[in-house]
């Protein structure tokens with residue numbers, strides 16, 4: 001990738017032709033993904049799709065069976081220590097020492113990464129401030145809520161100034177308000193520190209924070225793109241009509257030239273731009289108790305279509321305009 005000065009700047013991560021096997025199981029099959037610095041990438045996929053196996057190789061915890069993986073230009077196989085120094089990791093299992101204070105946990109991490117005492121002290125203060133943890137510095141981890149402990153883990157992952165933070169299901173087990181707080185932290189990091197983020201999640205709403213979404217199934221990439229691109233690839237925007245006589249509504253709409261379908265929630269008119277057609281749909285109908293609503297595909301529709309299921313409206317016909 002070319003930097004602002006015209007010099008080549010390495011990708012934050014670059015995964016090429018990655019294959020990961022666990023004995024006879026092939027968990028990741030020929031996956032290639034890259035990210036420039038500063039981008040947020042989400043990995044989605046059902047259980048067993050290969051997300052953790054991919055993140056484990058990227059984090060240098062396990063080795064690739066085939067392909068290459070680089071972190072800021074450092075090959076994880078040839079230069080694992082250099083790659084590791086550019087990485088901040090937050091994994092599913094909690095790795096804080098529960099009996100130690102917030103500050104001691106951060107301190108041990110800083111020393112493990114060879115940070116000088118003065119630098120470590122200043123950086124710990126900065127992270128505690130940034131994450132709203134300054135008044136908790138002396139508290140033992142076991143006294144904190146799950147959401148706060150997760151914040152400490154994220155603060156710790158950032159201490160040694162990594163350019164890339166990798167999170168495997170960072171909000172797993174947290175309640176909705178703690179999840180929202182973790183995401184506020186992550187988006188702040190990106191804004192304030194320009195950190196590149198790669199995360200795996202099962203929550204569809206969390207995928208919407210990403211610039212790039214990669215959906216894996218059975219070890220392969222089945223969809224990839226921005227949220228807008230992925231939603232645009234689905235033909236499931238629609239106007240939904242409910243009224244006292246759905247049969248009459250279908251007949252009237254078809255007479256008017258619309259491709260109307262009777263669906264569980266009412267009568268659907270699938271089209272690329274529902275807002276532009278809604279007035280024509282209203283004019284075509286003469287039925288009691290009429291209500292109309294506009295639906296656009298959600299991340300859930302994208303995910304279900306990619307995982308091989310029919311989402312609401314996925315793959316259905318679009319409107320025939322008059």
Ligand SMILES: Nc1ncnc2c1ncn2[C@@H]1O[C@H](COP(=O)(O)OP(=O)(O)OP(=O)(O)O)[C@@H](O)[C@H]1O
Pocket residue numbers: 022023025026027045046047048049050051052053054
């Ligand atoms: N240590 C292991 N030994 C054997 N098989 C494994 C091991 N780790 C993962 N697998 C298998 O590899 C495949 C991919 O698993 P992986 O954990 O990478 O998927 P995942 O997408 O992270 O799933 P989840 O969302 O459940 O965490 C699965 O079939 C899994 O059973």
